[in-house]
Amino acid sequence: MAKRSAPEVNAGSMADIAFLLLIFFLVTTTIETDSGLNRKLPPMEDQVDPPIIRQKNIFTVLVSKNDQLLVEEELADIKDLRSLAVEFLDNGGGVGDETCDYCQGKRDEASSDNPDKAIISLKSDRETSYKIYIAVQNELVAAYNELRNREFLRLNPNLGSNYVDAQKKYDDPRTSEADREELKPKLDFVKKMYPQKLSEAESTSKSS
Amino acid sequence: MSKFKKKKGGESPAINTASLPDIVFMLLFFFMVATVMRDSTLLIVNKLPAADQIEKLDKKDRVMYIYAGKPSSRYIDKYGSTARIQLNDKFATVSEVGAFILAERASKRQELQNVLTTALKVDSETKMGLIQDIKQELRKVSALKINYTTRVGDYTQNIN
Numbered sequence: 001m002a003k004r005s006a007p008e009v010n011a012g013s014m015a016d017i018a019f020l021l022l023i024f025f026l027v028t029t030t031i032e033t034d035s036g037l038n039r040k041l042p043p044m045e046d047q048v049d050p051p052i053i054r055q056k057n058i059f060t061v062l063v064s065k066n067d068q069l070l071v072e073e074e075l076a077d078i079k080d081l082r083s084l085a086v087e088f089l090d091n092g093g094g095v096g097d098e099t100c101d102y103c104q105g106k107r108d109e110a111s112s113d114n115p116d117k118a119i120i121s122l123k124s125d126r127e128t129s130y131k132i133y134i135a136v137q138n139e140l141v142a143a144y145n146e147l148r149n150r151e152f153l154r155l156n157p158n159l160g161s162n163y164v165d166a167q168k169k170y171d172d173p174r175t176s177e178a179d180r181e182e183l184k185p186k187l188d189f190v191k192k193m194y195p196q197k198l199s200e201a202e203s204t205s206k207s208s
Numbered sequence: 209m210s211k212f213k214k215k216k217g218g219e220s221p222a223i224n225t226a227s228l229p230d231i232v233f234m235l236l237f238f239f240m241v242a243t244v245m246r247d248s249t250l251l252i253v254n255k256l257p258a259a260d261q262i263e264k265l266d267k268k269d270r271v272m273y274i275y276a277g278k279p280s281s282r283y284i285d286k287y288g289s290t291a292r293i294q295l296n297d298k299f300a301t302v303s304e305v306g307a308f309i310l311a312e313r314a315s316k317r318q319e320l321q322n323v324l325t326t327a328l329k330v331d332s333e334t335k336m337g338l339i340q341d342i343k344q345e346l347r348k349v350s351a352l353k354i355n356y357t358t359r360v361g362d363y364t365q366n367i368n
Contacts, residue, residue: 018232025239036357126337131257131366138259
């Protein structure tokens with residue numbers, strides 16, 4: 001029998017089909033954002049006796065209902081917030097047991113003793129807008145990250161990455177288990193040097 | 209005899225479209241891979257604020273989403289323009305948040321129930337009062353790990 005060659009399939013409509021699918025996916029796509037600022041809320045149970053915190057170890061940041069910023073009871077600009085927070089956290093004014101040997105701050109007696117004691121208290125009004133609140137939170141987290149980066153680079157000069165990048169590498173699922181084991185103690189150590197003590201207090205004014 | 213004589217019938221040749229399907233398929237695959245199907249349709253305006261000190265959110269099965277913001281334009285007639293909370297596919301009041309979290313938590317696998325994060329996807333034009341109410345509710349059901357979902361950008365974008 002004579003060999004019959006198969007007739008060629010007409011691929012002219014392929015482009016149309018592909019376009020149809022493409023348009024479907026274009027329309028349904030929403031690129032989801034899946035990153036943000038992680039925070040931890042305080043538990044509900046009231047502590048029986050709250051620990052006594054000296055006023056100088058608290059850095060109060062208040063965002064008023066007109067979105068103005070009050071840092072330590074003084075009006076401030078959000079641009080300066082990061083450096084003010086760094087100054088406070090890195091002050092290291094403590095003596096004796098409370099000395100902070102890695103702090104590079106001014107060692108002002110009127111400011112925080114050491115980063116472990118230093119607490120940033122962020123207060124907001126019910127009328128404060130969310131975007132300003134996020135901007136303020138962002139700057140406060142940036143202050144912690146700045147200090148952690150500095151210490152991480154100082155302690156691990158040969159690693160060639162700062163704290164934030166190292167943390168990202170640690171969180172990346174592609175990083176091998178061995179690398180993670182190696183990174184973890186280093187990250188934890190820096191985390192302990194500058195623990196993130198950021199309290200989000202309830203609103204200053206109650207809605208009536 | 210001139211070599212440069214104009215050819216007869218100076219129409220340009222038809223463009224070869226044989227590679228068109230390939231190009232389209234390439235785009236198609238890109239969108240197929242990048243697409244994340246949304247679980248719930250948004251009833252609210254959801255323009256997230258910008259931040260740059262961000263961390264990546266946990267895997268999707270460990271996250272509960274709470275949306276808040278003004279109702280979007282086609283729902284304004286029905287629901288007004290004050291900011292509201294959206295849980296799953298419908299509007300909710302603050303008091304329903306607790307029950308929602310408990311239900312979500314119960315629907316997850318046992319080993320994940322203690323590591324759940326609540327992602328707050330709140331519109332940037334919202335007032336803090338609503339968020340504080342949500343946070344109070346979350347504390348009541350001890351869902352303490354939260355994440356303020358933001359888009360990537362400099363904080364100055366939030367100030368205008």
